[in-house]
Amino acid sequence: xxxxxxxxxxxxxxxxxxxxxxxxxxxxxxxxxxxxxxxxxxxxxxxxxxxxxxxxxxxxxxxxxxxxxxxxxxxxxxxxxxxxxxxxxxxxxxx
Numbered sequence: 001x002x003x004x005x006x007x008x009x010x011x012x013x014x015x016x017x018x019x020x021x022x023x024x025x026x027x028x029x030x031x032x033x034x035x036x037x038x039x040x041x042x043x044x045x046x047x048x049x050x051x052x053x054x055x056x057x058x059x060x061x062x063x064x065x066x067x068x069x070x071x072x073x074x075x076x077x078x079x080x081x082x083x084x085x086x087x088x089x090x091x092x093x094x095x
Contacts, residue, residue: 032064034071043087044080055088066095 039057043050050058058065068074069081085092 032061032067034068034074036061037068040084043084044077050084050087054084055090058085058088058090062090062093065090066093069095 037054037057040050040054042048043054061068065085069078074081082092
């Protein structure tokens, strides 16, 4: 009986951990907004190199890059965005 109780507790704890991880991933995903990248606007719209703040923001938002690249409002800046990612030493994800 004790063994079954321990198995049940272990299962319950692992389920809670998995649920928490899935909720955390959804929260991170939900916060992806291209407007958060305003610090990179000049680097994308001109030929100027990205600032340190831009690169830091891109690294912080790295999990959102695919979403940003699929955003229709960004489509005209894809080439420039790839240049900025390369300048910040951020690998282009395969989306």
